[in-house]
Amino acid sequence: MKRREFFSKGTKVALAAGSIPFITASCASTNDVVYNKKEDKWHHLGTGESGIVNRKKTTEFDVAVIGGGAAGICAAVSAARNGAKVVLVQDRPVLGGNASSEIHVHLNGVNNIKGKAERETGLIEEILLLNRFENEQESWSVWDHVLYEFVVREPNLTLMMNTQAMEAVMEGNKIKSALCWQGTTETMYTINADVFIDCSGDGLLAATSGAEYRTGREGKKEFDETFAPDEPDGWQMGATLIMESKDMGRPMKYSPPSFAIKYTHEGAHKKRHFKGFQDGIWWIEVGSDNDIIADFEQNRHKLMGYMHGVWDYIKNSGNFPEAETLALDWVGSFPGRRESRRFIGDYIVSERDMTEHKHFEDAVAYGGWSLDEHNPGGIENLSEPPSYFHYHFKEVYQFPFRSLYSKNVSNLMFAGRNVSQTHIALSSSRIMATCALQGQAVGTAASICNKRNVSPREVGQKHINELQEQLLRDDAFIPKRPANDPLDLARKSSLIFGSTTSSGAAKNLLNGMSRDIDGEINHWQSDGLSANVQLEWETPIDLSKVELKCDTNIKRNIMMRKDSRNDELYGNGVPKEMLKTLSLQGRVNGKWVDLGNISENKTRLIKFSFESIKVTAIKIDMTKTYGAENVKLFEVRCYA
Structure with missing residues (x-):
């Protein structure tokens, strides 16, 4: 098929490419299944009854996420934790995408920056830490179940495995429903949702919605890209x-x-x-x-x-x-893909956005893997290097929200390798931990869409500060963007101090930067254990939540590796710097009262939640880490 013909075929080609022959080309309007139920001669010996099998179901959600790789998992969990009713649709029997037991690819991120890991935080950090606690033996099949637990434990989240999102049912320029085939139960699901997020990589649902996309390589002229071919092609x-x-x-x-x-x-x-x-x-x-x-x-x-x-x-x-x-x-029997469709958003990220570290007012994610363009011919082009490592980054770059929603389908977002970017930009941002950051961003954006009844584009235009602040609160990191949440009562405290200090200062815990970066110290570190940090207010405040971010040594990578590497850059266990045991007290009418305690902490973002109480001070007592002599914090937040 010629390249021009491929694009002109549109959704019919997309549907044929994902061939599961149970719906017709017109099913978007009729919802008819090719399998004729009137000819199903089921005779149930237990009841003696005969009847027609009813395997059509319709479900309702606020947000539907398609694809259960790193991007889709983070999109679904972030939307669910922020209040949306979510379904995650995965076409495989396991979660994880390229990082699953089916494929065995390392879940890399910005660790390609030499000597400056600056590991991703947020949900992907939480997942990797959970794996270090629950999968000490570093089993790929157990890793599948770690991901499964991470998803199914969320009360607002429904997981549908072995389910392919086949086609979008449209209502104007908006997706009304996704028609999904669950092969294991022979059931056709109609999933209705207000917002759809396609994190499936190939993007079949998005393609059948009529969302604009492109494949192949841009020529140098279109985006002034140094490493693009002279002329566009289909590779x-x-x-x-x-x-x-x-x-x-x-x-x-x-x-x-x-x-x-x-x-x-x-x-x-x-x-x-x-x-x-x-x-x-x-x-x-x-x-x-x-x-x-x-x-x-x-x-x-x-x-x-x-x-x-x-x-x-x-x-x-x-x-x-x-x-x-x-x-x-x-x-392996199931190949791990790197590239197919790239959907068009309000902005297309290109090579120079990355290499020149363009600042985006709507930045919501970041990357730093090298511009790593694999030889398009692969092993069939042996005379060429397997990959052209065009450019190695010395610091991370930003990724804008405008590249994570569709230009022409109003309620469609995406995260992963199918986002709005050029082929050369994809060669860096396709790395899974970077995709996970995009997933957390669009999942959080979807919850705002649901809460405020707005489109993704409106989130970007009118509510971008709200989106960024929520991401930062949830332990994501946005380069050059400190947090400044007006609801954070810790920022209104009159005094903050630590019992002892070996480096940094307690006031750093309120500066909005939850990591040491760009040569700046943004932490407080104790001199030995036990230690505490105390915040004071001149007048009593209503308090029901305290959140803090501890040290997990993000200069050292903790993804699971086949060689179980354990050195200065990679760790194969729980970070020793991580805070293990802590408690929280509040001063009420001049007396300290217990508000909560944690004995086996397993996350970088630590949360205390309790009935609202009036306090004039709080004290965080920290008694154990997982091996470090001192405890280090990066942030303390307080909320009514």
Whole structure:
């Protein structure tokens, strides 16, 4: 299919590409299922009854999130925690997307900035910390269940697994419903919602809504991009299959399957190295210059052949004697994608926005992975490097809200690799932790849409400060944007002090910056334990919530790695700096009263909630960390 023809086909091509043959091209208007229920001859032996199976259901939600990868999980949880009734629709049997047990990709983020991790906080930090507590053995399948728990424990959130969002039902320029097929129950769901968020990567629902999108690479001229090709073309970065091996302690033979594709490494670029091949080779990849979604099954089969061909080369070429005792222990069957549709918002983020660190008044997320454009031909273009690391960032860049909602579908947002950006910008922002930050932003925005009965565009135009302040309160970080919440009573305190201080100052806990960054200290750190921080008010205040942000050493990455790396940049356990045991007291009529205590804290953002009470002071007593001698805080907030 020619590139121009692909775009002109529109939603019909999109629907065919995701082929599950249970709805017709006209189902958006008729909601008819091809499977004719009148011909279902079900005879129930237990009851002796015969009847027609009714497997059509209609559900109502405030927010529908499509796609259960890092972006979708954070979008759904953030919307639910901020008061919306949410459904998360996931087409796979597990959550996590590329980071799931099906694919085994590291959940990277801005850790590519050399020597300056500046790890993402907010919901993705909470997820990674939860994994360190519940999955000490670093099992990929247990990681799936950690993600599952993170989602299903939310009271405002309904999770639908093994469910494909097939088509959007439109009402003018607004999505009214999503038609979803749940294969395991043979049920067609009509999901009605006020706001839809497509975090599925390929964006089938968004495409069938008529949302504008593009595929391929922009030419240099359109956005003045240094690293773009001279002329636009249809190439998209490919998908990868990972394999992992196990040392059996004795010589292990390997015979490739019939579908293996012979690999010789002849003429391969010098950067196509085999370092760490025991844990997989990311450049076993196949891209496309046409309809990469329609090509998926063909490419999956080829990738399985290339994967076994490369392992055959490692085992049997004689060039890797260290592989003699290795055997394949796990092989991927579902490729991890990097690129397909990119939907058009009110702004398209481009290369120069990132490299020139453009400041956006509507910034809601950030990134910092290098401009890492994979060879579009993948393993079928061996003479080229597997990836062109065009540009390495020295500090993080901002991502604007205007690129996270649709230009022409009024109640549609997106997060992940399908957001409004160029191909070159995608080469950096596609990294999963960056996608997770976008997800938290749009989920929070959706709750504002629901609360104020406004569109995503109106949130960006009229309520962007509210969105940014809520994200900052929920432990997200926005570069160059300190928090200034007018509802935070801690900022109105007349005095704040710590029992001891080894670095920083207690007043830093009120400056709106919840991390040390750009050479500035924004923390208070005790001199030993136990320690406390106290806030005083000249007149009594009504208080029902106290929130603080502790240290989890965001200079060190804690994502799960196949090599279980544990050094200055990566940690494979609970951060020792993290606050473990603390309690809260309030001064009422001159006497201290207990307001709450936590003995096994597992989050960076720590919350106390209690019945409203009038106090003239609060005292946070901190007695234990997970190993550090001192305790460090970055923020204290108080709310009525």
